[in-house]
Amino acid sequence: MILAALLLVTQVAAQDPRLERLDPDARSAVAAIADSANGVGLPVEPIIQRALEGATKGASGARIVAAVRRLAIDLGTARSALGTSASAPELQAAVAALRAGATPQVLVHLRDVRRPPLTMALSVLADLVASGVPADSAAAAVLALAPKARDADLVEFRRAVERDIALGAPPGAATSVRVNAGADVFTNAAGTPGNPPRPRRP
Amino acid sequence: MFEPEDETVERVIQHLRRPVAIDAGLDARVMREIAQASSPRRRVWPRWSAAAAAAAAAAVLGAVLVARPWAQNATRRADTLQFVLVAPQAASVALVGDFNDWDPARSPMQTAHGIWATALRLAPGRYRYAFLVNGVEWRADPGAPAAKDDEFGTPSSVVTVGGRGS
Numbered sequence: 001m002i003l004a005a006l007l008l009v010t011q012v013a014a015q016d017p018r019l020e021r022l023d024p025d026a027r028s029a030v031a032a033i034a035d036s037a038n039g040v041g042l043p044v045e046p047i048i049q050r051a052l053e054g055a056t057k058g059a060s061g062a063r064i065v066a067a068v069r070r071l072a073i074d075l076g077t078a079r080s081a082l083g084t085s086a087s088a089p090e091l092q093a094a095v096a097a098l099r100a101g102a103t104p105q106v107l108v109h110l111r112d113v114r115r116p117p118l119t120m121a122l123s124v125l126a127d128l129v130a131s132g133v134p135a136d137s138a139a140a141a142v143l144a145l146a147p148k149a150r151d152a153d154l155v156e157f158r159r160a161v162e163r164d165i166a167l168g169a170p171p172g173a174a175t176s177v178r179v180n181a182g183a184d185v186f187t188n189a190a191g192t193p194g195n196p197p198r199p200r201r202p
Numbered sequence: 203m204f205e206p207e208d209e210t211v212e213r214v215i216q217h218l219r220r221p222v223a224i225d226a227g228l229d230a231r232v233m234r235e236i237a238q239a240s241s242p243r244r245r246v247w248p249r250w251s252a253a254a255a256a257a258a259a260a261a262v263l264g265a266v267l268v269a270r271p272w273a274q275n276a277t278r279r280a281d282t283l284q285f286v287l288v289a290p291q292a293a294s295v296a297l298v299g300d301f302n303d304w305d306p307a308r309s310p311m312q313t314a315h316g317i318w319a320t321a322l323r324l325a326p327g328r329y330r331y332a333f334l335v336n337g338v339e340w341r342a343d344p345g346a347p348a349a350k351d352d353e354f355g356t357p358s359s360v361v362t363v364g365g366r367g368s
Contacts, residue, residue, distance in 0.1 A: 018303055049300040053330065056304040057340065057354040067353040089327035093362065096328060099351045123328050123362035127347035151364035158347075 018052060026051070026061030030068050042075045043088035046095075074098055081107035082118070093122035100126040101135025106143065113147045120151035124158045131162050132171040141179040149182065157182050282323045283361065285331075285343065290316030292335045297322070299331025299358075306334050324363045332358045 014031040022030060030051045034044045050071050054064035078094035079086055081104040086094070094107055102125055114121055121142055128138035145157060157178055164174035285297050295318040296306035302322075311318040311333075318333075330349050333341045342348055342357035349358040 046300075049304065049330075052304040053300075053358075054354050056298060056306070057356050059354040063354065070353075093328045096351065096360070117326065117364070119326060119328060120362055120364040123360070126350075127360065127362075130348050130350045155362075155364075 016048060018048060021055040022051060022064065023061045026064050029061075029065045033065070033068050033072050037072045037075065040076070041084065042072065042079060043091060045088065046075065046092050047072055071095065077104060078107065080104065082111050085116075087117060087119070089119045090117055090122065093119045093126070096126035097122045100129035100138070102126075102139050106139045109143055110146055113143065120154055121146050124154045127158055128161060128175065131158075131165055133161065133165075133175050134172055137172045137175045141175045144179050145182050153182065281363065282321050283363070284319060284321045285311070285333075286317065286319045286345070287311070287333045287335075287341065287343070288317055289333075289335055289341075292316070292318065294336055296334045296337075297331060298334055300327075300329040301331070306337070324361075326363045328360060328362045330358050330360055332356065 014028075014035060016031070016034075019027045019031060030047070034047045037047055038044045047068050051064050051068050054067055059067075074095040075091050077098060078091045082090060082094055097107065098104070106125075107122070110118055110121060125138050125142045128141065129135050133141075141157075142154070145154060149157070160178050161171070161174045164178065165171050169177075287295055289295055292313075295311040295313070297309040297311055297320050298304045298306050301324055302308035309320055309322065311320040313319075331343070333343065335341055340356035340358075343359035343361075346359040346361055349360045352358050
């Protein structure tokens with residue numbers, strides 16, 4: 001009885017009608033990967049979405065399966081770094097950060113200095129790298145701001161760096177200048193936790 | 203020398219050349235549209251009237267560029283985000299992403315003068331998405347961070363909805 005219930009739980013993906021958009025071989029492979037992920041407590045939905053993205057974009061079954069398998073592995077790495085209490089959005093953002101070049105140690109450090117959810121901090125790290133900021137600079141910047149900055153502050157920081165880069169600043173320099181300005185603001189606001197003033201726009 | 207058909211065309215042209223009477227309340231209405239579009243709580247597409255379409259489209263575009271809702275709204279738990287693509291030559295644009303199973307039929311975009319837009323309510327998370335133009339051409343969102351880990355050979359963007367403000 002318990003075994004039957006366990007099988008039912010771990011074969012959720014195989015019954016997902018959305019996967020019918022994949023060819024039969026890819027469908028069974030993706031379902032197996034998703035069910036395995038589900039069995040070890042990883043979120044299934046990101047895996048399903050990656051498969052659907054591939055199907056909609058006309059990718060081959062082999063390419064879809066490879067992408068899904070890689071995502072499942074990265075989700076596992078992210079969960080190992082952030083812990084079993086990490087939410088699905090946090091794990092997805094952590095995967096983006098890892099793929100951007102952040103090390104698992106950066107994720108562990110971020111988890112230690114910032115209370116959850118970490119989704120925005122991890123996303124900003126990944127987005128900075130996508131803008132051309134070296135991965136180690138982006139990680140250092142986010143870790144420096146993480147203890148005090150609100151999610152909105154991190155978004156504004158990312159936008160400011162992107163603006164500076166668009167105006168011709170070297171990505172690394174733009175990041176360090178902006179993070180120093182931001183860190184000063186957040187440090188000065190330590191007396192009002194949770195509501196630091198936002199950096200003024202130039 | 204005009205042929206009879208040309209005279210008809212000329213009358214139409216003369217008619218179209220007449221100054222359009224714009225009532226004094228237009229400015230106030232446009233500014234009200236901007237204020238509504240800038241509101242983080244809700245954005246509503248107006249029902250376009252022929253006379254105000256151009257002004258309202260410009261107002262909405264301006265409001266979106268200023269508000270950048272994909273960033274501004276990211277501090278709320280679940281919120282409405284507006285996605286915009288300027289594609290004057292497009293016959294159709296669909297928004298597809300992690301939030302709608304990458305199904306082009308789920309989020310068709312509405313157009314006003316080549317400005318395609320739609321609004322979605324998203325829970326906190328990081329979402330990959332792209333615009334599908336004319337059913338065949340993939341475009342990333344020029345106003346959002348790029349998804350660098352695209353494994354399928356087409357451009358995508360990401361939007362993150364945060365779960366807290368502090």
